[in-house]
Amino acid sequence: MTIDVDPEWWKTLFDEVYLLTDARSVNDAAVTRQEIDIYLALAPFGSEDHILDMCGGHGRHALELCRRGFKYCTVLDYAQALLDVGKRTAAAERLPVEFVQGDARRTAWADGSFDHVLLLGNSLGYIDDTDADLHILQESARLLKPGGGLVLDVTDGAAVRGQISPQAWHEIGDEVVVCRQREINHDRVCAREMVMSKADGLIRDRTYCIRLYDGTQLTTLATAAGFEEVEVYTDATALSATIDAGCMNHRLVVTARKP
Ligand SMILES: C[S@@+](CC[C@H](N)C(=O)[O-])C[C@H]1O[C@@H](n2cnc3c(N)ncnc32)[C@H](O)[C@@H]1O
The missing domain is CATH 3.40.50.150 (Vaccinia Virus protein VP39)
Structure with missing residues (x-):
């Protein structure tokens, strides 16, 4: 995808x-x-x-x-x-x-x-x-x-191209979870980032691309x-x-x- x-x-x-x-x-x-x-x-x-x-x-x-x-x-x-x-x-x-x-x-x-x-x-x-x-x-x-x-x-x-995991997630305290999907697209790394809060549900669903x-x-x-x-x-x-x-x-x- x-x-x-x-x-x-x-x-x-x-x-x-x-x-x-x-x-x-x-x-x-x-x-x-x-x-x-x-x-x-x-x-x-x-x-x-x-x-x-x-x-x-x-x-x-x-x-x-x-x-x-x-x-x-x-x-x-x-x-x-x-x-x-x-x-x-x-x-x-x-x-x-x-x-x-x-x-x-x-x-x-x-x-x-x-x-x-x-x-x-x-x-x-x-x-x-x-x-x-x-x-x-x-x-x-x-x-x-x-x-x-x-x-x-x-x-x-060069390190990102060789080592980045396509899926990653981490918690922030007890309240928030950050999930990232990533892919290398030519000269860029692109990501979709979803941020979930236990109290408020989905607080972010955004994508971005950074030139490497x-x-x-x-x-x-x-x-x-x-x-x-x-x-x-x-x-x-x-x-x-x-x-x-x-x-x-x-x-x-x-x-x-x-x-
Ligand atoms: C990953 S953050 C790093 C911020 C800071 N240097 C640090 O280390 O905490 C990248 C920052 O670059 C800013 N930025 C990116 N392109 C910019 C531009 N053309 N003009 C001004 N700010 C820009 C963003 O608004 C953002 O705050």
Whole structure:
């Protein structure tokens, strides 16, 4: 069976239900702390640097950087629901993180506004247009100062192709069950996700498709977007190998520099 997907799925999937379904990878403070440790070891930042968490969702990485004393952290995301969650966390902890709604392909900031752009948590490959990811990386390059750094953390396409299970399910607490059906369709992994709550019945039945990249393709893409010194690191995941977090288990971390 082929999983049918609305190409605009990415504009509406990222909400509070997503924070539940993907809680093991994006709503676990220990995982986020470990990821930040990994990124900082690969690409050190200065505490006065301006850092953009591009496609940053509810801002878990920017918030953690701010907790560690990085003063100028900004989150850009399309999903207002996630930005609102992040804003509430920032307000509760008095963290001066800025949250901005927008499309990563074209933002309103001036050229060279940031020292680092982070594109983390598998945030590429969502848009049907084959040039969309190139446009996101070109925009990241435009926003960086000369010599500024990119950190990209995406699913390892080669590992997903070889290892993904066609069916998977997991529980969230005692209340919610997440069931996923998945298939590889050319250069993408497509999934149907059904989420059942004991109290409320079916709370989500959605499909989505994510373009897969291997390390060579990411190097080509980053180079085409104007980056140099592109390095690809494999097996840099903070997630336990004992959970099936789908695309999130196997990751590639890429660092690159704007000339
Ligand atoms: C899997 S989530 C990861 C979020 C965050 N980086 C993290 O690690 O928690 C992917 C995010 O990318 C955002 N996104 C995808 N394409 C985007 C675009 N073109 N412009 C802005 N945000 C985008 C989605 O709204 C979503 O919040």
